[in-house]
Every structure is written in C-alpha cells, then in structure tokens.
Amino acid sequence: MLPDAERKLHRILLNYPSHKQGQMPVFRLLEAKTGRSKKDILLSLQYLEDHGYIQWPDKTTTTGIIVLKDDNEPPPAKKARSTFDYWTY
Template sequence: MLPDPERKLHRILLNYPSHKQGRMPEFRLLEAKTGRSRKDILLGLKYLEDHFYIEWPDKTTTQGIKVLKDDNDPPPARKSRSNLDYWTY
C-alpha cells in the first residue's frame, strides 16, 4: 500500500486522460493538482519508481513516465482447502 501523497500522485498519473498516448502532466499541473512543491513531487516520483509503480527514464521531464501497475491490483486468489475456510476468512 502506498503512502497517501504518493498514492494521490500515482492516481493522477494513472487517470490522466492522455497517459495512454505517452503524454503525462507537466510539473506545473502536478503542483496544482497535488498542492505539493516540485521538490516533493520529485521525491514522490522517485518513491513510485523505486517501488516499480512507474518507469521514469528522463528525470528532467514528466513526458517519459510510464505507469507500470495500478495500486488497486487485486491480491492473488487463495485456494480454499475446506468448507471451514469459507466461514473463517
């Protein structure tokens, strides 16, 4: 689970209308949407990259950011061993 500031930044990147065409929001827009400074946004992007949520090859711009996974990926399915598991989990 991501910390709240990083989760918000990740959701903005994920839901940005044209992220599928390779265009990401600029730093000015991220500052306006998150209410954070550029320094804090850079730290958040670095955190997301370190935890493999995004790929960010060019650190001077946001245009090369690729979202690798969604924060809401479902957990792996568990196989039920008995009827008791149904009632206890």
C-alpha cells in the same frame, strides 16, 4: 500499499486522460492537482520508480513517465466451501 501522497500522485498519473498516448501532466499541473511543491513531487516520483510503479527515464521532465502497475492489490480470494461441508456442519 503506498503512502497517501505517493498514492495520490500515482492515481493522477494513472487516470490522466492522455497518458495512453505517452503524454503526462507537466510539473505545474501536478503541483496544482496535488497541492505540493516540485521538490516533493520529485521525491514522490522517485519513490514510485524505486518501488516499481512507474518507469521514469528522463528525470528532468514528466513526458517519459510510463505507469507500470496499478496500486490496487486484488482482494484475497475466499476459500470456497464444498457442498460436503454444508452437510457436515
């Protein structure tokens, strides 16, 4: 599970309308959407890259960011009960 600031930034990057065409929001837009400074955004982007959520080849711009995975983990699967269990309980 990601910390709140990183999770918010990751959701912005993941849901940005044109991220599928390789365009990511610029730093100014990220500052407006997150309410954080560029320095904090850079730290969060580095955190996301270190933990395998994004790939960020050019650290001076956001245009090359590739989102690798979603932060939502699938819920643990429930153990299925057999019909035999029904009759024994």
